[in-house]
Amino acid sequence: MLEVKNLVKAFGGLVANGDISFELQEGEVLGLIGPNGAGKSTLFNCIAGYYKPTAGKILFEGKDIAGWPPHLVTREGIARTFQGMKIMPNLTVEENVMIGAFCRTNERQVAKKEAREILNLMGLTEFGKELPSGLPISVQKRIELARAIATKPKLLMLDELAAGLNPLETKEIIRTLQRFKEERKLTLFLTEHVMEFIMTISERVIVMAAGKKIAEGRPEEVARQDKVVEAYLGERYAKGR
Amino acid sequence: MGQLLTDIFFFNDRPRFERVGFLIFILIILIFPWIVTSAYGRAVAIKFLLFALFGLGWNLIGGYGGQVDLGQAKNVGFGAYATALMIVWWKVPFWLTIIPGMIIAAAESFAIAYPMFRLKGHYFAIATLCVALVWKELFIFWDWTGGARGVEIPIRSGADFVYMQFNSPIYYHYFIFFLFLLQFFFMNWFRKSKLGYAVQAVRDNEEAAASLGINVYRTKVVNYTITGGLGALGGSFMAVYYLYIDPDAVMPLDLSILIAMTVMVGGAGSIWGPIIGAAILIPLDMYLGAWLGAQKRLGIDFMVYAVIMMVIAAKEPRGIWGIIERKIKKETR
Amino acid sequence: MELTAQLLVYGVLMGLIFALIALGLSLIFGVMNIVNFAHGEFLMMGMYIAYLLSTFLHLDPLISLPIAAGAGYLLGIGSYHILIHRILRGPMVAQLFGTFGLMLFLRYLAMYIFTPDVRSVKQGILVGKTLSMGWVNVDASKIFSAGVCLLAFAAIYWMIYRTKLGRGLRATSIDAEAAKYMGIDTKGMNALAWGIGGATVALAGALLAHFYYVTPTVGMLFTLIAFATVALGGFGSILGAFVAGIIIGLIMVISGQLVSELKFSFIYVVYFLVVVFRPRGLFGW
Incomplete structure (x- = not known):
């Protein structure tokens, strides 16, 4: 449904997204995780039309929507929260x-x-x-x-939905989200820098660090990879395990 | 169709005291010229309705749109000049000059809106001011507009519904009230329409509005264009009411300021705000101004305005309607 | 040739005054992101001070320069404490209308006190004197004013970039919140910006009174000229205001020669074009 190909977004000399590629199937729940400053929000803003990508393609149902203004992206069927x-x-x-x-x-x-x-x-x-x-x-x-x-929307992108919520409220919003997903046949793409929320709801996750995609796969597999732990907790912690 | 009429003429979404208040207001305006028989009192009522009309139009950009436009006088001028010149040049009946005037004003607003809405906030406000001043200087400079001498509409004898010339102010009273109601019901429809909500969404948060499928830029341009057209409506009335117009009378900066102030004092972004603002400022202007003028004390009336303006800005940016609404809410709790 | 030289000199001299007028507006905008619509009225007050002192106390308008500057300083500080700090946190609309109210108040206060009559300073060492330099004849008062403008600019520039107080101002303009945590009295800095803004523009007013008539409504025009100047130079830029002032002076003098009825329109158009096509101005960030 959504296919991001070799997406690059640079602000002047600073590369916030360097060569990101991934796919998203209809009905899937894809999580995007990474430490602060990894470029998650930049990626979101590129897809939603708030930033114009420096290079690369964003195919939504076959149409290249890279560089479209936000209101057209929404009308095409991609909604977002902030x-x-x-x-x-x-x-x-x-x-x-x-x-x-x-x-x-x-x-x-x-x-x-x-x-x-x-x-x-x-x-x-x-x-x-x-x-x-x-x-x-x-x-x-x-x-x-x-x-x-x-x-x-067909695709709903949620930027840090659980931030600022307590565990009980988080659980409640996950339940609501899942119900809407079933009823309205939504595809979900969410970012979070808190792991718990995203790990319970996502079927597949992408991990970003310093503007690059460093891992992709099922949540429990990805969480075990050294480079993911390293990105989150620093090099020493990963090696000392 | 039924839904459209309901949207235009009903206020079901507003609390009851507002609906009752509006009915009382209509009754007062209807019987006013029969109670107040002095020419001056009637003139005050007509000017009040005229500025309520201006305020309703400006509210579109200034209240619902949240953009401070300090150049509405140029649109008033376009309307007034379109009407006056068409009557003088070609003897076009008044009623046929209204729409061309509105179209000219709307077209100019549309053209200027395109670059203008690359600006925000203060920059936008000052730009609107500059544009209006340039138009005024041009209207003084040009010969075909009559220059600084202005345009005079030849006086006809007796009541004339084709050129809207009457000896008694009562006609003008109901005539401006009719125009006021037209615009009022348009605004009542507008605030509940898709466009109206888009305008308010853009005012409150542009990014969020865009995320909901609203074309922010287009919404602003359309809104500014309509505001321009509505400004011209009152201008057309001014031409046949005063029968003489010049750039200083229909396009001055003071007029732009007074229109904006009417809305700010009454309450921007509410349908009642412009009416309340005009009901306070216009009588204040005409009675205080006349009384002080007789005492040869120029300026005090505007100083009073200025103080009202500063207090509103510092204490209650939502204007008098904001105060009323809060009071009512407190009582119903 | 003579005419051209005359115009250029005249334009530059007027431009320096415009620059001094714009300086305060730019400073206030730079420090707290608010536009002062009453700026021209501060100028008008400076002009009336020069007029009053010259007409009733028979003081030379030169003596009124420091007095006007002092009064402008007080007016600026006073406006800040009474009105401006109350509207700073409000919505943009409230800010605009706040200073607009101030403008109307001062304008009509002057109307009440002085009536709408047009007045001018008639006595003074420099009033009505002209100097002749080759092709060019210039009013002595304009040369003198230009000199004072240069000095004032140098002084303000030194203050902002070389003193501790200036560093506080700059810090507040870059990030008021952070400056506050660093122990800078940002409220004091805001008031100071208004004080300096008022003092410089009132000084410009006292200079302008040497060769320009005074009425209660003279302010608006200069406010708009100052807006155009500040926009051209870049909002918040001191150096920008200086260069842009001279450019605006030249534009006004030359366009006035071509189509005198529309000379102000040219300045408004300049403002419009600059903010639309180069919102940063010549020297803005």
């Missing part, structure tokens, strides 16, 4: 989600119905008429998720 939350502060929760739903319809009533349905499934109905700024982080995270899902 690492630092970007909720519209002056619009109610329901309106936030409605704006997502407007991606696929021009009718307000249709968008509203869709938004209410998603909010209901998320357990957010009670907050519908409230402004998002006063709500707890766990609720705001779910609003972002709801908003992205409302654009009816």
Whole structure:
């Protein structure tokens, strides 16, 4: 479904993504892990259209979407959430989600119905008429998720969804996510620098360090590789094991 | 179709006190000229409705769009000049001059929006100001616009619904009220439309808006274009109401500022804000200004404005409507 | 030839004044990212001080220079403490309207006190004197003003790049949050920027009063000229304001010669083109 080929993104002389290639099958859950500064967010932003790749191809269902502006990428069927939350502060929760739903319809009533349905499934109905700024982080995270899902994506990219959540809230959001994945036939691509979350949900993971892909495979296999441990914990820890 | 009409004419999503308040407002405006019979009082009411109309239009870019545009007077000027010149040159009936005026203003806004929206914040605000000032200097410089002398529309005798000339201000009162309602219901539709939500999403967070499939740049350009067209509507009215226009009357910087201020004081980004702002500033301007002018104390009225502006900026950027809304929320809790 | 030389000299001299006017605006923007719409009104106040001292106390307008600068400093600091620091954290719209309110207030305060009448400084050693140098005749007051502008620029430049206070200002402009943690009194630095901004522009006003008429509404035009200058030089750049001031002076004088009715339009167009096509300006970061 998504195929990234030899993607390079450089900021001036600094290479944030160097020659990244990977594939993502329909219905799969792919995790992207790596320490801070590994280039995960840059990769995300390249796919979602926020950065223009320096070189390489991003094929989504056969179309090369590299360099497309973000709104066209979304309309093509790739939705995303943001690492630092970007909720519209002056619009109610329901309106936030409605704006997502407007991606696929021009009718307000249709968008509203869709938004209410998603909010209901998320357990957010009670907050519908409230402004998002006063709500707890766990609720705001779910609003972002709801908003992205409302654009009816085929591929959903989640940037650090679990950051700032406690274990209980993390579990809850994983359950919600899995339900949506089943019901709406979503393909998921997620990054996280906290391992636990990503290891439990992903079927396959990619590990990045210093702008390069260093490993790929099933979560439990990858976690055992020396170079992965090294990237996370430093060289000495990997060798002393 | 039924849904469209509902979206235009109903406020089901707003609390009841707002709907009742709006009904009372309509009633007051309807009976106003029969209660207040002084020419001055009626003139105040007409100017209030005119600025409420201007405010509603500017609210699109300044309130819902969150971009400070300090050049709305150029659009007022385009509307006023289109109407006045078409009537003087070709004797075109007034009603047929409104749309061309709006189209000219919208077209200019569209053309200028293209480079303009590479700018943000202060840069954008100052650029709008500069563009409006250049247009004003050009209108003074050119001969075909009448230059600094302006344009005079020949006076007709008796009531004339083709050229909208009347002896009694009552006609103008209902006429501007009609234009006001047109724009008001347009705004009521707009704020609930897909475009309206896109504009607000872009105001609140451009990156998030783009991630939801909104073309940020296009949304801004379209919004600015519509704002331009709406500004011209009031300008057309000014031409037939005053029957004489010149660049200093219909395109000055002060007009741009007053329009923006009306919305800021009343409450930007709310449908009631411009009405509240105009209801406070215009009577203040006309009564205080006239009274102080008679005392030969120029300037105090604007100093009062300025203080209101600074207090609003420092204490309550959401304007008077923001204060009202918060009070109501507290009480219902 | 004579005309060209005359225009060039005149343009450069006017440009130096524009540069001094723009200096404060650029400094304030650089330090705290806020645009002062009342900048021209500070200038207007400096002009009225020169006018008052000359007309009623029969002091030479030269003596009014330090007085105007001092008053401008106080006005700048006062504005910061009373208004600006309250709107700094608000949304951009509130900032804009805050300084806009300040502008209206000062403008109409002047209207109330002085009436809209056009006034000018009539006495003074330099008023009305011209120097003749070959082809070129120049007002003595303009030459003198240009000299004062150069000195003021040098002084401010020295202050910002060679003193401890200047280092505090620069630190605040680069990263106010970090500067605060380093123990720099950022609020004091902001106030200082407003003080210096007010002092330099009021000084420019007292100089300008030698050869330019004074009205309560004179400020807006110079605010816009200053915006154009600062945009051209790069927002926050001191050196940029200097060079851009001279360029703007030349543009205005030359375009005024070509189409005098539109001479200000040329400056507005310059602003527009610069911010759209080269938002960093000539020397911006």
